[in-house]
Amino acid sequence: MCGIAGIVDWRKEPDRETVAAMVATMPHRGPDHCAVVGFGHAVLGHLRLAIIDLDAASNQPMSRQALGLSIVFNGEIYNFPDLRRELEGEGARFSTHGDTEVLLHAYARWGTDCFRRLNGMFALAIWDQTQRRLVLARDRLGKKPLFLKRLPGGIAFASELKALRRHPALAGAQIRPAALSQFLAHGYVLGDQCILDGVEKLPPAHFAVLEPGKELEVHRYWDLAARFREKRTFSDEKSAAEELRALIDDAVRIRLVGNVPLGAFLSGGIDSATIVAAMAHLHPADRTKTFSIGFRERGFSEVPQAEEVARILGVDHASRIVDADMGAALPFLARMADEPFADTSILPTYHLARFAREQVTVALSGDGGDELFAGYETYVATALHRRLSRFVPPAAARRLAAAAHALVPTCFGKVSLDYKLKQFLGGLALPLERAHASWREILSADERHNLLRGDRGQAVTIHDPFARFNALFAEVAGCHWLDRASYVDINTFLVDDVLVKVDRATMACSLEARAPLLDYRIVELAAALPPEWKLNGFSKKYLLRQSQRARLPQSVLARRKRGFNAPLAHWLTGGLRDLAYEATTSSAMLDWFERDAVERLWHDHRTRRRDNSYRLGVLAMLGFWMEESR
Template sequence: MCGIAGIFHPDVPKPVDPARIEAMTNALVHRGPDGGGVWTAPGVGFGHRRLAIIDLSEAAAQPMLTADRRLVVTYNGEIYNFREVRAELEAKGHHFETQSDTEVILAAWRQWGPDCLARFNGMFAFALYDADQDALFLARDRLGVKPLYVCQLSDGAVIFASELKGLMAHPLLRRSPDPTAIEDYLAFGYVPDDACIIAGVRKLPAGHFLHIRRGREIANPVRWWDPDFSSPVRGSARKLEAELVDRLRAAVTSRMIADVPLGAFLSGGVDSSAVVAFMAETSRTPVETCSIGFDVAALDETSYAEEIARLFATNHRVREAAANDFALIDTLADAFDEPFADASAMGTYQVSALAREKVTVALSGDGADEAFAGYRRHRLFRNEERARALLPGPLARGVGALGDLYPKADWAPRMLRAKTTLQALGQGSGLAYANAVGVTPLALRRRLFTAPLHGYRAEARYERAFAEAPANDGLSRAQYADLKIWLPGDILTKVDRTSMAVSLEAREPLLDHRLVEFAAGLPARMRLRGGTGKWLMKRALASRLPHDILHRRKMGFVTPISDWFRGPLAGEAAAIADGSALAQTGWFDMTAIATLAQDHRAGLSDHGRTLWQLLMLEKSLQRLFGLGAIKAPDKAPRQRKARRAAR
C-alpha cells in the first residue's frame, strides 16, 4: 500500500520541478513510511511513498521504469493475481527483474494497453506514462478500494494524488469550496466518490480510467467495469452454495499473499468471522486477530469476537475504547481532509491502530452487505417496493401527502414512526432509497444551507443510478446504487483513510470482483429471503460458523453521538452557530443551526447525526480553507472573507 502523486502537462512538455513532486508525496508519508522516490522527464513527473508489502527489496521501489525507460508507473495497491498474469506474460516473451506486482503492470500495459485492467484482480490506483504515446494513463480499481484525486491547474497541468492533501501541497491549487459537494455531504454524510469539496478537483470514479495524450483534448473518464444484476443465473441453492464457498475461499486465500506480518479485523459479525474462518483453514500458524470493545454493554461486540477467536484458535487481542472518547475528532478530520460524518470511523481508526502494533496487512469483512443484501434497509426497501407496486399513482401520492402531515416522532417506538414510510410510498424508487440512506433530509437542508444551487439535489445521484442500473428488480437497483455510491464514498473511504493514517494496509476479500459478480448474478431471493439478508451466504457458512454468529442482530461500530451533543459536546454544537467557519462561508442560516442544537439538547428532536455532520464540516473548512480558525476583529473583514470563499 502506498501513496502516489504526479504532474502532467497535456499541452506542451514544460519542465517539472522534482521538489514540487517531492512536496506532494511528503504530504502522503503516512501512506508509505518505508521509502520514497521521484522521477521527472519533460512535461511529466511522478512521486511515490512506499509501504513495502511484496518484494521488499530496493529493486521493487517506485516510480518503476521499464529497462528501455519508455514506460514508468507509480502505483498504490495490490494485484492479487500478479503471479498468474506474470506467467501469461512470460509465455508471451516478457522478462522480469523483480518479484513485484508493480513490474507486472508495466508488462501488461505493453502487451494489452488499457485492456490490461480486465486481467487484474486487485485493489489499485496507478499512473502510467507511456513515452511512445506521450500519454498519461490513470486507472482505478473496479469498486474504488483505492482513491485517486485529479485536478487541472490554471497553467494547464494535470495533477493527481492518493489523497487531497497531496494536491494541496501544489502551490497553484486554488482552494475554493464547491457548494454542490457540501449539499451532497449534508445529504449523505460524505462527499461522493466522483466529487470533491474543493471546486475543480475530482476523484477518478471507481472502475474508470483516464487516458490523456499530449496535444489532444482531455477526454472524460472511461468506465471499464460495472456490476451487472440483469441476468440472474439458474441453479439449485445447493449448487450455488458450493460455488459460493469456493469463491469465498479463493477470495480470502488470494489476499493472504504478503512478505510482511498479516492478520485480520474481527468484530464477531458474520463477515469478519467468515474471513477469519477461511484464513484459519489456509494458515499454518495462528491468525492474528484484533477487535475494539466499548465500555457500554449495548455497543460492545467483543464477546462474539472472542467466541470466534476461540473457535479458530487465533492470537486475539482486544482493546477497550470509551464510548465517549471523542478526542479523535481532530485526528479523523486531518486523516480525511474532506468532511466525513460516518462516526464509525472512530472505531475503525482504533482497530487499525491496534492491528498495526503486530501486523502490516489486515483483512477486513467489508463489502458483503452491499453485494449480498445484508443491510436492514434492503429488507425495508424491498417491502416498500412491493407496497408501492400495489398503489396506483393517485393513491401513492395521497399516501405520500399523508406522510408529510404525519408527525415526526423520534421519541416513539419504531412501529409508530410511520412518517418516513408513508412518504417513501409516495415517491419514486430512486428518491425513496436516497432518503433511506441519507442523513439530513432535503427539507432540513433547505433550512440550514442557503447557497443558490439552481435546482441541484443530492438525491438525483441515486435517481440516476436507479435509472441506469442493469437490473430487473428494486432490490438489485438498490444494491447497484450501494456499490456505485455508498460503498466507495463511505465504506471504502473510511477504511482507506483510517488504516492508511497508521500505515496499515487493509484488504477486503469480500470485494473480490469475481465474488461481487457472482452475488449480482444470484436471483434476488437468494440474496434476501424473508427477513434474512445475505441468505445464501449464511447458508454457505452454516457448517463453519455458530448459529448465534450467523443470525444475531447486526451492530457494527456504533458511536453515541446523539448523547454526546446533549452532554460533553453540547458546547461544540452551540459554538458552530457562533462565529464559525460555517458562518464565514455565508451559505448557512446560523439561527437555524442554533435552533437545531437547542432542540436537540432539550430532547425535542434527535438531530445528533446532523450536528455531527456540521461539526465535521466545520473542522474540514478550517483545515482546507482557513475559515473559522482565527476570528476576525470586526464584521467587515469577515464578510469579505465569506465572499471570497463563496467565489
C-alpha cells in the same frame, strides 16, 4: 499500499519541488520509502508502505528503460504471480519479486487492456516516455483514491486531496455547491464530484489517457450493470452456495500474500466471521490474528460477539474497549478524510486500525457483504415499501410520518427503532427509487433550505443531491428492484462512503486493509444470483449464510447485523459537546449557515426532543474540515 502524486506539463518541465510538497503531505501512506523523479515532461512522486518484496529494488517510481515506461502505483495486485508466469512465457524478464514490475510488463504487452486482467485494488500512473502518454487507472470498485486537476498544459494528480492542494493552480479553490448539497443530504460526496471546484476523481473501473494537444480521455473497462442484467442459471441453491464458499476461500488465499505480519478485523457479524473462518481453514487457526474494539456505552460494543466467534474458530484474538471521550480524534480524521465526511463509523474504524497496527501491517475485513448480499435494513425497508405503498396513499403516509415525529419518544440508542420508524414513514410517500435513496438521508430538503444562508443557500439547493442515484437506477432499468437497489448502493454508499472510510482510517495508521468479499469475481457472482437468494423474505444475506453452514454455528449465522456505529448521540450531550458546538458555529460555518437554525438543532438534541446526532455530526465534520483545510 502507498501514496502517489505527479504532474505532467507539455509546455515545460514540471516543478519537482511542487510534487515533493504534494508527497510530503502524505507520510502516513508510505513510511518506508519516498522518492520524486523527473522524466522530462512528467514528474512522479511515490511513498511506499512495503508489503510484498521488501527489497529496495521494488521502490518507486519504478522505470524500465527497455520498455520506455515508468510507474507509480498504490495498492496490491493479488493475481500478479499468474500474470508474471504468463508474461514470462511470452519472453518478459523480471529483476524483482513484487507486483509493480509485473504491471509495467503487463502494460507493455497488453496496453490499457491489461486493467481488465488485474485482480486487486489500485490507483496508478504509467508514464509512457516513447509514446509521450500518461495513463491513469483505478480499480473496479474504487478501493484506492485518485484526485485529478486538469491544467492548461497537462494534469496534476494525487492519492489525496490535501496533496493535490499543494499545486499552485488550487490556491484559493472554492467549495463546489453541488458537492456540498450531496454532503449535507448524505454525509459524503458522490461520484467523480469533489468538494472543491476544479478537482475531480477518476471514477472506479476507469482509466484515463493524456496525450499532447488532446483533452484527457476517460474510458470504462468494467461494467457491473451488465452482470446484473445477465443472470446465471444454477442447478440448485446448494451448488451456488458451494461456488460462493470456494470463491471466498480463493479470494482470501490470494490476499494472504505478503512479507509482513497479517491479521483481520473481527466484529462478530457474518461478514468478518466468514473471512476469518476462511483464514482459519487455509492456515493454522491459532496463527490467525484477529482484532476488535468496543465502547463502554451499552448497546454499542460488539466485543462479546467477536470474542465468541474467535473462540469458535480458535483464532488468536485481541480486543480493546475504547474510552468514550474520542473528540480529539475528530479534527484529525476530518483532515485525513480529505473531503467532508460524516459517517460516524470512521471513528471506531480508525481506533481499530490503530489497535491492529500494533501487531500487523495488513488486515483483512468483511467490507462489501451488505451491498452484495442485501445485508442492510434498507433492503427490508424497500421491500416493505413495495407492499405498503399499494395500500397507503402518499397523503396518508405523510400524516403517519408527522404523527410519528410528534408522538414516538426519541431514543439515543444505536440506530434505534424510533429512528428507523420515522425514516421509513418519511420515505413511504415517495416513489420506490427515491425512497430507497432516502433511507440514509440526513438533512432533508427543508432542513437544508432552513439552515443555509441567502445566496449561498440558493447556490447549493438548486442542485439535486439525489441526481446520481437517479442516473444509477436508470443504468439498471428493467432489473429486479433488489438488483437495482444493490447496484445503486455499490456505486454510492459502498464506493463513496464505506471504502473512503476504510482507506482513510487505515492509511492514517499506515495499515493496509484488504476486502476479500470485494474480489471482482465475488461481486460478479453476487450480481448474477437470483434476488431471492440474497433477500429471502425478510432474511438478509441468505446465500452467504448458507455458504458458511459447515464452518459457523447457527448462533453466528442467525445473528442480526449490529453495525459499527459510534455512540455519537451520547457524546454530543457529553464530552464531545463543546468541541462539536464550536465547530458548528465557527466563523467559516456561519458564512454558509444560519446561526439560529444551528442553535435549534442543538437545543432539540440537548433536551432530547429529537435525536439530531446525525445532523449535528454532518455540520460538525464540515466545520472541522473547513478549519483543517485552511
